[in-house]
Amino acid sequence: MSRSEDLLSEQLLYYRNGAAQYDAANRSLLTANDADGRSRREGRAHAAEALAVARDRSVLEIAGGTGVYTEMLAQIAGDLTVVDASPESLDINRQTTAGAPVAVRYIESDIFGWTPTERYEVVVFAFWLSHVPEDAFERFWYLVDRCLTHDGTVVIIDAGEPAHAHLQNNVNFFSEDRVDESTSVRYLQDGAAYRIVRVLWNRELLADELARLGWTAEFAAAEWLIGHVRRTA
Numbered sequence: 001m002s003r004s005e006d007l008l009s010e011q012l013l014y015y016r017n018g019a020a021q022y023d024a025a026n027r028s029l030l031t032a033n034d035a036d037g038r039s040r041r042e043g044r045a046h047a048a049e050a051l052a053v054a055r056d057r058s059v060l061e062i063a064g065g066t067g068v069y070t071e072m073l074a075q076i077a078g079d080l081t082v083v084d085a086s087p088e089s090l091d092i093n094r095q096t097t098a099g100a101p102v103a104v105r106y107i108e109s110d111i112f113g114w115t116p117t118e119r120y121e122v123v124v125f126a127f128w129l130s131h132v133p134e135d136a137f138e139r140f141w142y143l144v145d146r147c148l149t150h151d152g153t154v155v156i157i158d159a160g161e162p163a164h165a166h167l168q169n170n171v172n173f174f175s176e177d178r179v180d181e182s183t184s185v186r187y188l189q190d191g192a193a194y195r196i197v198r199v200l201w202n203r204e205l206l207a208d209e210l211a212r213l214g215w216t217a218e219f220a221a222a223e224w225l226i227g228h229v230r231r232t233a
Contacts, residue, residue, distance in 0.1 A: 004133035007183065007197050008112070011131060012085050014186055014194035015065065019088035021188055023066035039223065046222040047126070047157045048072060053228065054155070057121040060147050062111060063128035065089045067096030069157065073124065074100035081105045083114060112136065116147045123147050126157040129225075131197045134182060141213050145231075153228050154215075160225035161202040201225060 015022065029040045047069065055076045064070045064082035066089045073080055074097045082104055084090050090106050097104045107114070123144055132140045144154060175187040176198075184198035203225055207217040210229060219227035 004135050004197075007133065007195055010194050011196040012110075014188075014196055015086045016088050017192065018186075018188045018194075019066055019086060019092055022089075023068070023092050026066070026068050043222065043224040043226075046220055046224060046226050050155050050157065050220060050226050050228065051076070051124065053153050054122045054124065058149075059122045059124060060116075060120040062123065062125040062144075062147075063131070064093055065127075067093035069124065069126040070104065071096045071100070074102050074104055077102050077122075079105075081107065081120070083107045083109055083111060085110045111143070112139070114143070116143070119149045119152070120147055121149050121152050122155060123152065124155045124157075127159065129156055129158050129201065130199050132199065133197050134199055137209065138213060141210070141215070148231075150231070153230055156217075156225060156227050156229060158225040159200060160223075161200045203227070 029037055030044065031037065032040070051069070051072055054073055056078045059073055059077040059080045061070055061073060061080065061082045064084050065086070067082075070080070070082055070093055080102050082090070082093060084093070084106075085108065087108050090108055094104075094106065148154065177185045177187075178198070179185055179195070182197060182199050184196055185193050186196055187193050203217075203219045206225070207219070210217045211232070214232050215229050216232045217227055217229045219225065
């Protein structure tokens with residue numbers, strides 16, 4: 001097993017064993033009356049603006065997790081499919097979207113082992129691109145290409161590269177310690193530690209990498225990495 005495969009396996013264990021804790025932390029952040037809470041709410045507002053492109057369209061959410069963004073998409077999409085490798089996360093996701101205007105289709109599958117059978121007008125991934133190993137970046141975007149209609153739109157929502165270099169080794173996110181430029185360690189309440197992939201993209205560098213693969217990216221002027229990506233005409 002390669003280092004990237006080993007990291008992805010450990011990362012999945014984190015999201016399986018910590019699904020409930022992760023979801024609770026996310027929702028707690030949204031209501032926190034501090035700088036982190038205000039930043040999270042501002043980021044969500046920018047994300048909602050970017051997701052408006054999904055209104056009344058066929059949508060695929062890759063790595064939908066516990067549904068923090070699925071619940072937003074389920075209110076506006078014409079139809080919605082969610083893929084995630086963690087059954088524990090998908091169980092919470094289903095509870096989150098119960099009663100939504102759109103019946104959500106769920107697929108439990110490893111993203112890198114999944115073969116799409118249809119194409120979608122909008123492909124969304126929130127806080128997932130940073131979990132894609134750099135040596136799997138091109139392969140992942142090949143998968144995205146296979147999922148998207150010819151004139152479709154990709155919506156990226158993620159944490160971007162910190163504005164100040166000293167923050168690179170001080171990422172305070174869900175009990176997380178930065179190990180290097182592509183790896184972090186996260187901790188659960190029981191003390192268990194899991195390595196995860198953590199690639200914090202600089203938006204200019206990301207746009208250049210996507211251009212090399214035949215995509216055009218436009219990013220919002222926001223603290224988070226939020227943008228639309230389309231095939232280059």
